Amino acid sequence: MSTRKPYVRPMAGWWLKNPVYVRYILRESTAVFVGIYAVILLVGLLRLSSGEAAWNNWLIAMQSPGAILFHVVAMGAAVYHSVTWFSVAPKVMPPLMFNGEKVPVAKIVAGQYIFAGIIYLVLLGLILWG
Amino acid sequence: METIKADIVIVGGGGAGLRAAIAAAESDTGQSIALVSKVYPMRSHTVAAEGGAAAVTQPQDDLEYHFNDTVAGGDWLCEQDVVEYFVAHAREELVQMEHWGCPWNRKEDGHVNVRAFGGMKIERTWFAADKTGFHMLHTLFQTSIKYPLIKRFDEYFCVDIVVEDGRAQGVVVIEIATGRICFIQARAVVLATGGAARVFRENTNGGIVTGDGMALAYRQGVALRDMEFMQYHPTCMPGTGLLFTEACRGEGGYLINKDGYRFLQDYGLGPPSDEPRNKFMELGPRDRVSQAIWHEKQKGRTIDHPHGQVVHLDMRHLGEKKLRERLPQIYELAEEFMGLDPAHEPIPVLPGAHYTMGGIETDGRTATSLPGLYAVGECASVGIHGANRLGSNSLVELCVFGRVAGDEASSYAKSARNSSTATLEKKADDICNRVRGLVNNANGKERIADIRNEMAKSMEEGCGIYRNAPVMQKTCDKLEELKQRYRSINIEDKSSAWNTEWLLAIELGYLLDVAQAVACSAINRKESRGSHQRLDGYEQRDDQNYLKHTLARYNSEGPPGIEYSKVKITKSEPGIRAYGEAGEKAEAERNKKKGAAHDK
Amino acid sequence: MTSNDKIIEIEVLRYRPEQDEKPFLQSFKVPFTDDQSVLQGVQYIKDYLDGSLSFRWSCRMAICGSCGMMINGVPKLSCKTFLREYYPGKITLEALKHFPIEKDLIIDLSDFINKLESIKPYIIPAAPRTLEQGEYLQTPRQLDRIAQFSSCINCMLCYAACPQYGLKPDYLGPAAITLLHRYNEDNRDAAKAERMQLLNAHEGVWGCTLVGYCSDVCPKDVDPAAAINRNKLNSTMDYFLRFVAPRGGN
Numbered sequence: 019m020s021t022r023k024p025y026v027r028p029m030a031g032w033w034l035k036n037p038v039y040v041r042y043i044l045r046e047s048t049a050v051f052v053g054i055y056a057v058i059l060l061v062g063l064l065r066l067s068s069g070e071a072a073w074n075n076w077l078i079a080m081q082s083p084g085a086i087l088f089h090v091v092a093m094g095a096a097v098y099h100s101v102t103w104f105s106v107a108p109k110v111m112p113p114l115m116f117n118g119e120k121v122p123v124a125k126i127v128a129g130q131y132i133f134a135g136i137i138y139l140v141l142l143g144l145i146l147w148g
Numbered sequence: 149m150e151t152i153k154a155d156i157v158i159v160g161g162g163g164a165g166l167r168a169a170i171a172a173a174e175s176d177t178g179q180s181i182a183l184v185s186k187v188y189p190m191r192s193h194t195v196a197a198e199g200g201a202a203a204v205t206q207p208q209d210d211l212e213y214h215f216n217d218t219v220a221g222g223d224w225l226c227e228q229d230v231v232e233y234f235v236a237h238a239r240e241e242l243v244q245m246e247h248w249g250c251p252w253n254r255k256e257d258g259h260v261n262v263r264a265f266g267g268m269k270i271e272r273t274w275f276a277a278d279k280t281g282f283h284m285l286h287t288l289f290q291t292s293i294k295y296p297l298i299k300r301f302d303e304y305f306c307v308d309i310v311v312e313d314g315r316a317q318g319v320v321v322i323e324i325a326t327g328r329i330c331f332i333q334a335r336a337v338v339l340a341t342g343g344a345a346r347v348f349r350e351n352t353n354g355g356i357v358t359g360d361g362m363a364l365a366y367r368q369g370v371a372l373r374d375m376e377f378m379q380y381h382p383t384c385m386p387g388t389g390l391l392f393t394e395a396c397r398g399e400g401g402y403l404i405n406k407d408g409y410r411f412l413q414d415y416g417l418g419p420p421s422d423e424p425r426n427k428f429m430e431l432g433p434r435d436r437v438s439q440a441i442w443h444e445k446q447k448g449r450t451i452d453h454p455h456g457q458v459v460h461l462d463m464r465h466l467g468e469k470k471l472r473e474r475l476p477q478i479y480e481l482a483e484e485f486m487g488l489d490p491a492h493e494p495i496p497v498l499p500g501a502h503y504t505m506g507g508i509e510t511d512g513r514t515a516t517s518l519p520g521l522y523a524v525g526e527c528a529s530v531g532i533h534g535a536n537r538l539g540s541n542s543l544v545e546l547c548v549f550g551r552v553a554g555d556e557a558s559s560y561a562k563s564a565r566n567s568s569t570a571t572l573e574k575k576a577d578d579i580c581n582r583v584r585g586l587v588n589n590a591n592g593k594e595r596i597a598d599i600r601n602e603m604a605k606s607m608e609e610g611c612g613i614y615r616n617a618p619v620m621q622k623t624c625d626k627l628e629e630l631k632q633r634y635r636s637i638n639i640e641d642k643s644s645a646w647n648t649e650w651l652l653a654i655e656l657g658y659l660l661d662v663a664q665a666v667a668c669s670a671i672n673r674k675e676s677r678g679s680h681q682r683l684d685g686y687e688q689r690d691d692q693n694y695l696k697h698t699l700a701r702y703n704s705e706g707p708p709g710i711e712y713s714k715v716k717i718t719k720s721e722p723g724i725r726a727y728g729e730a731g732e733k734a735e736a737e738r739n740k741k742k743g744a745a746h747d748k
Numbered sequence: 749m750t751s752n753d754k755i756i757e758i759e760v761l762r763y764r765p766e767q768d769e770k771p772f773l774q775s776f777k778v779p780f781t782d783d784q785s786v787l788q789g790v791q792y793i794k795d796y797l798d799g800s801l802s803f804r805w806s807c808r809m810a811i812c813g814s815c816g817m818m819i820n821g822v823p824k825l826s827c828k829t830f831l832r833e834y835y836p837g838k839i840t841l842e843a844l845k846h847f848p849i850e851k852d853l854i855i856d857l858s859d860f861i862n863k864l865e866s867i868k869p870y871i872i873p874a875a876p877r878t879l880e881q882g883e884y885l886q887t888p889r890q891l892d893r894i895a896q897f898s899s900c901i902n903c904m905l906c907y908a909a910c911p912q913y914g915l916k917p918d919y920l921g922p923a924a925i926t927l928l929h930r931y932n933e934d935n936r937d938a939a940k941a942e943r944m945q946l947l948n949a950h951e952g953v954w955g956c957t958l959v960g961y962c963s964d965v966c967p968k969d970v971d972p973a974a975a976i977n978r979n980k981l982n983s984t985m986d987y988f989l990r991f992v993a994p995r996g997g998n
Binding site: 021026029038039110 | 763765766770771821822845846848849850856889892893909911914915957958959960961963964971973974977978980981
């Protein structure tokens, strides 16, 4: 009989055992809020196509405290998701070369924030003056 | 006990063992190869080699130069015919490594780049950053996976060679995971188990470098040759002995004493220049540089450090960018282990035991005196290092002679026949009982760690950079005492699976035998040569009496018997071994003489 | 610095297969100096407190890859983690997560070795070259594409960091995929098409959900997460291109 008896440790509750895993699960669960938000937007579109009264009712519903609370939470989730995505993006893309040197990860991450900031400013400009 | 049959068994999965295995697998014999290693092959100590591997590469270089550097570097104790073979086959083996994927550093045009190294006249050291051994080992390991004929026995620990009818016919191994002992029957046995610098306290070596193969062959009556020549590497981390590669100096680093003075100029290595100059100053050979540090200590010009007297390895002038590119591991070691930034601070260093120049006596084709037994790599003394190895010669040795060992074992195994399996198994059974007895009967009072530490301390005192008879005698006596005490060793762990205490005890037995061979070889060599330097009236090299190899022969009752054998000289008569300006003069002199001889 | 007056508590998850049903914690008091590593701590235990404690180690300089363990829940090389970083708190040591424990701090790594062997980790050239032809040309820039990914020391900290490997042991995992990527990116190699099939499989890159912890714990800055996730793009391209060309994108 072999003297080996490998012990396999259980995985139950693994994601609570390390703060990195907790943050990972949080990141993944932000998808739920983003998903619900997308459904709400779709419903809004349907309302819009059903006529002015339906659209106005939808707008009123969106102003309820519950809806505002949800949007705040969803906004937080989306921001959290973006931040985590920005930080891993350099791993997902091929190495970025500039002048024969690899662009440092920190610069790529910073570049994304700058890019996102510009988009937001453009959007804001369109809404305010467009 | 289970018997496993193979055509060839190779013990040791480092660079030499893997290269031998691949060579044997590439022969057209279809032989099965059992590759036994006490660790997974990529853990082998080849992994820690940093600087590089030497081969004549540049147009202005010449095989003759590599030969001369090696022979003079070894203080004329090299087997010159073997060195000739070695330098002639170095480059093709490194190209072979390149074909297998080794990520050598390159020049802009895509050809392999070379760097300067100590004691080498022309830059000829191929390198993969400062992790050359790591890359070579992983390349060899990964390439070995291609060959189905190589059957690996990872984490199997070799306890003895089975000798019958005057031939090596297999090995007995412990499967570490279970404690099961098996017999691997083979027609040829190759030992590639590495060095034995763990017999010293301050050393650069991994915990596994315990002279296993040396002790195994030695106990079977094969001589250990030139064991007194133990290389001290000049630049090691105080306390742990971890290595800062010679490439630090090849890339331009300075060694300075407490006054910021490049002291090597006082020891026949000058004059200094800002840029590294081959065979000058910091690019002198390791024995000379380590000895200079010892002298600085005597003169009180070293720096106090909690772990002893140190000098400084100064690379500040090289700048962070170059250091990160060429010496990333050194940077990491300094930062993480010592908390200092080598681009802004000098690194405190001191010499540490690094490499066993001697080893199992073999001929130029890696065959030992025991038919069927081959030895290669650091565990062997094939004859290229003499009294002092040049940095970057040993990684090439693994390849050049690893291949020879594979070929030779393969052709030997083709013609040899094993004795009857029953006879061999009977022998293996006896070994098995002895090895099991070690753990079952180990209920004495002696602690493994105590014996090991006392041995290492005594070796450092007696067989350090400078030696004298009374202290060496004390070390010899101490080793004899420790061998007695070893008999009443205590092993607490009586289990079978992963009983690492049992393995430590067996390794300690190997270490003690090898240490004794080192100390007894040293005390009997009454001259100074290469890394063997005496202060008791034998300060000079004595070619009259000691231009010969030491052979230590095992004696189960006491200290080994010491014999001597001739050194093979083909074209380089022993001359003045000098570096720096004096070296240039000596070389000009030699050339003149040669020219004159030629004209006649 | 070398005075031995500080004592740290080291708790080790012990498991002795011939005696124990399951692992248990055992505590040791270890004297130490500020320059001592966790590895030196466990060596002290083995030498002076309990000779039966088992662990792997060799080089002491973070290159052989033997001495990985969970140190207070984080996979690390014990040779380059220092006791002072934890003092006066205690240290808890455990065998690398997600691998079966053989004994004490020793895991069974045969699964990893099998995976490493499965990815053809060697150069398969388009046309073999003779030694007389000399070396292949490889520019520093081409070397740069593989340098980082060929620095993996097989210490398996990344596997201990990867919950997906813990949940789905069939997943090829960070180090093996990184090594595969290293050979695919080597300009001397021509076997990308063969290896892509391994990557495309469910156990290949798609087993990764980009937790990213593998790259955080890597002691050699190999960044396995990058190797894996760049290959998600390669794998997608390969999948679609196989509709038009049998060898995919290669």
